[in-house]
Amino acid sequence: MTQFQATPEPHKNPISGEQPEIETTKATLVEAINLALAHSMQHDENVVVLGEDVGTNGGVFRATVDLKSEFGLRRVMDTPLAETLIAGITIGMASQGLKPVCEIQFMGFIYSTVEHIVSHAARMRNRTRGRLTCPMVLRAPYGGGIHAPEHHSESTEAMFAHIPGLQVVVPSSPARAYGLLISAIQSPDPVIFLEPKRIYRSVKQNIVNNGEGLPLETCFTLKQGDDITLISWGAMIQETLEAATKLEEQNIHADVIDVASIKPLDMTTILASVERTGRCVIIHEAAKTCGVGAEISAQIAEKGLLSLLAPIARVAGYDTIMPYYRNEDYYMPSTQQIMEAALKTMAFQ
Amino acid sequence: MKIAADFTIPYYQYLSDEGKPLDSFPEQLCNTDLWVRFYKHMVLVRTFDQKVVALQRTGQMGTYPSSLGQEAIGSAVGFSMASDDVFVPYYRDQATQLLRGVPMEDIMRYWGGDERGSVFTGDAKEDFPTCVPIATQITHAAGIATAFKVRRQRRAVVTTCGDGATSRGDFSESLNLAGTWQLPMVVVVNNNQWAISVRREEQTAAETIAQKAISAGIEGIQVDGNDPIALLHVLNHALEKAHNAKGPTLIEAISYRLCDHTTADDATRYRSAEELSKGWEREPIKRLQNFLYGKKLWDEDQEKQLIASCKEQVQSAVEVYTSIESEPAEAMFDYLYADLPQALEEQRADVIHKASNMRRGA
Ligand SMILES: Cc1ncc(C[n+]2csc(CCOP(=O)(O)OP(=O)(O)O)c2C)c(N)n1
Ligand SMILES: [Mg+2]
Numbered sequence A: 001m002t003q004f005q006a007t008p009e010p011h012k013n014p015i016s017g018e019q020p021e022i023e024t025t026k027a028t029l030v031e032a033i034n035l036a037l038a039h040s041m042q043h044d045e046n047v048v049v050l051g052e053d054v055g056t057n058g059g060v061f062r063a064t065v066d067l068k069s070e071f072g073l074r075r076v077m078d079t080p081l082a083e084t085l086i087a088g089i090t091i092g093m094a095s096q097g098l099k100p101v102c103e104i105q106f107m108g109f110i111y112s113t114v115e116h117i118v119s120h121a122a123r124m125r126n127r128t129r130g131r132l133t134c135p136m137v138l139r140a141p142y143g144g145g146i147h148a149p150e151h152h153s154e155s156t157e158a159m160f161a162h163i164p165g166l167q168v169v170v171p172s173s174p175a176r177a178y179g180l181l182i183s184a185i186q187s188p189d190p191v192i193f194l195e196p197k198r199i200y201r202s203v204k205q206n207i208v209n210n211g212e213g214l215p216l217e218t219c220f221t222l223k224q225g226d227d228i229t230l231i232s233w234g235a236m237i238q239e240t241l242e243a244a245t246k247l248e249e250q251n252i253h254a255d256v257i258d259v260a261s262i263k264p265l266d267m268t269t270i271l272a273s274v275e276r277t278g279r280c281v282i283i284h285e286a287a288k289t290c291g292v293g294a295e296i297s298a299q300i301a302e303k304g305l306l307s308l309l310a311p312i313a314r315v316a317g318y319d320t321i322m323p324y325y326r327n328e329d330y331y332m333p334s335t336q337q338i339m340e341a342a343l344k345t346m347a348f349q
Numbered sequence B: 001m002k003i004a005a006d007f008t009i010p011y012y013q014y015l016s017d018e019g020k021p022l023d024s025f026p027e028q029l030c031n032t033d034l035w036v037r038f039y040k041h042m043v044l045v046r047t048f049d050q051k052v053v054a055l056q057r058t059g060q061m062g063t064y065p066s067s068l069g070q071e072a073i074g075s076a077v078g079f080s081m082a083s084d085d086v087f088v089p090y091y092r093d094q095a096t097q098l099l100r101g102v103p104m105e106d107i108m109r110y111w112g113g114d115e116r117g118s119v120f121t122g123d124a125k126e127d128f129p130t131c132v133p134i135a136t137q138i139t140h141a142a143g144i145a146t147a148f149k150v151r152r153q154r155r156a157v158v159t160t161c162g163d164g165a166t167s168r169g170d171f172s173e174s175l176n177l178a179g180t181w182q183l184p185m186v187v188v189v190n191n192n193q194w195a196i197s198v199r200r201e202e203q204t205a206a207e208t209i210a211q212k213a214i215s216a217g218i219e220g221i222q223v224d225g226n227d228p229i230a231l232l233h234v235l236n237h238a239l240e241k242a243h244n245a246k247g248p249t250l251i252e253a254i255s256y257r258l259c260d261h262t263t264a265d266d267a268t269r270y271r272s273a274e275e276l277s278k279g280w281e282r283e284p285i286k287r288l289q290n291f292l293y294g295k296k297l298w299d300e301d302q303e304k305q306l307i308a309s310c311k312e313q314v315q316s317a318v319e320v321y322t323s324i325e326s327e328p329a330e331a332m333f334d335y336l337y338a339d340l341p342q343a344l345e346e347q348r349a350d351v352i353h354k355a356s357n358m359r360r361g362a
Helices: A029-043 A067-071 A083-095 A111-121 A157-161 A174-186 A236-249 A267-277 A292-307 A325-331 A335-347 B032-057 B071-080 B094-099 B104-111 B122-126 B136-150 B169-180 B228-243 B273-280 B284-294 B300-323 B342-359
Strands: A025-027 A047-051 A076-078 A099-103 A137-142 A167-169 A191-196 A205-207 A220-223 A228-232 A254-258 A261-263 A280-287 A313-317 B086-088 B157-162 B185-191 B219-224 B249-254
Touching (some): A029 A047, A029 A067, A029 A099, A029 A174, A029 A205, A047 A083, A067 A076, A083 A111, A099 A174, A111 A137, A111 B136, A137 A174, A157 A191, A157 A261, A167 A174, A174 A205, A236 A280, A236 A335, A254 A267, A267 A280, A267 A292, A280 A292, A280 A335, A292 A313, A313 A335, B032 B071, B032 B094, B032 B104, B032 B228, B032 B300, B071 B094, B071 B157, B071 B185, B071 B228, B086 B136, B136 B157, B136 B169, B136 B185, B169 B185, B185 B228, B219 B228, B228 B249
Parallel strands (some): A047 A076, A047 A099, A099 A137, A137 A191, A167 A191, A228 A254, A228 A280, A280 A313, B086 B157, B185 B249
Antiparallel strands (some): A025 A205
16 A cells, blocks of 8 residues: 555545535535435435434424424434433444434533443444444534533544544535535444534535535545645634635645544545645644544654654644633634644744 | 322232242143243253353353353243344343354353354344443343334334343433333343342332333333243233334343352352352242142153253354354454445554464464
């Protein structure tokens, strides 16, 4: 295997994974989730949706709106308020060949599902040597920046990325949310699908509602440049792109990579970019220590050290409890911080 | 004051501790052939457990949980389930698994450290593997029962757990859902009085475990877990309900763990010899044997033959178990995902290399 082969091209627009403008619906990220769910349910009767308030209410963020009226009670299930149970029954359903998509209302309440995700979902194929499998998706809104109450703002994707047998996916635009969720639902193995709720409604984008999925094992290159590699995912892609635009004013051209698939990581794309630029900044909202950025930098150090012209930089959340909302902006990595890190990296001789 | 609601918990027993009928049997269970088969199966399970424990003592087996004294519960579950029902076990369910067609050598392989032990065949093709994280299996069972409902299938799920497991949220959450959604599901609690070293009385102040069903709005039944007739009766009732969309049932089967918790445990540290010998007075095999002797359905010759044939069966499974080669090292990668992610190819190649070095003693 060559380490630095070209980026495996995602479908449609080879650069961004976004779709050409034909027969499209304008949708926000959360609407794109809804479209992907509806399309999947329409075309595969094994797909069912369950969670707290997902039925009549259409989910507290409206991600499942109208699904119950369209597909009925049997396929859109309001569960009792019990997260452990939600994860557990999802595993049971998946073992029967259904493709359940469960919603955990906020990532802050995901922790009581962890036993089921780690000890069963991630292991079912392995522990039965393929006899039983777990084709499930667990969706959860995550991340800060919306002035939410305590427990509604954390980013703990690294916890799941540490678990063998899982896939962890984070979309950062409506089109990628659509395509990645379609693929997650059809994946034969469990996917933790984390939705950056700060950008649930921030942009509308054209979606071709044709059920075409995006690959789950690849990064997306959102912008190409030869001077520096900016690596991020989820809502922080907004600030990262903004920083890249500002850097252009200073004639610094950045490669912007949306990791999208936190696990498995597409290091091929990342290493190819760093090989070209020699400089990189990793940006994530989650706390810095043992964040996914640490894994990416370790792998760059292992396999791309000699192409580095400057130390790897990380711009991340502090290793603190996420402050309540009055002070959450102090916590959130900013465009300014990304700029500073990028300029420092560029200046390194 | 008026009574807002009023509940009772029935208790079933048909055979006295000495194996004397206390009552006339339900008609369905006046079946001499079934009694004898039940007896033979319990003896087979006991022979199997004894052998596996012996393998552990001689370094040929990992930690193993025997079902000594609780053979009737698992046997009754196995005899009453339909072949296309799904069984979701905990870890003391060898009696049921054998009746579901899981080969003895597979059970040995599971406890002997080989994942292939959970590649079930026979009726067990959709059954869940042995479950170690206490009570988690009950939610999976509820999920399978939900799948049957979604697909309008007339199938039932039976899941089992211990008395300790009933203290966990998974147990309560699952019963609650089973009631709310009227799931085709039967939960059987093997109340063997101990959760390792913690007594049943230290788990809950509830007078019975069966009454936990009441809070979930479902039927709760207590049964003598060492009485095959009573067990079959309540299981037939619960499964008939499940097959006919009449809702879930919780069955508390009262038994006693005559063995250590597992081969890694030493029960003399926490329970008295006196209590243990009392337990032996109520055990299920002697009880059914006495009954069969009394009915002249069994004699000493048959007993001898049975013991010889059980030993033979177990021995030939041991031979299969001990002759099977381990999986190659890279198997740890090969069932992780449907397709191995590119990101793992290097590690997979590494373990192949490492294994070959280890074989060469490098
Ligand atoms: C969640 C969890 N906690 C603790 C353990 C360790 N453990 C294994 S068996 C056991 C006791 C279970 O007792 P009970 O439910 O009564 O079943 P029994 O073994 O008596 O059949 C404990 C504490 C475990 N396996 N899973
Ligand atoms: Mg117990």
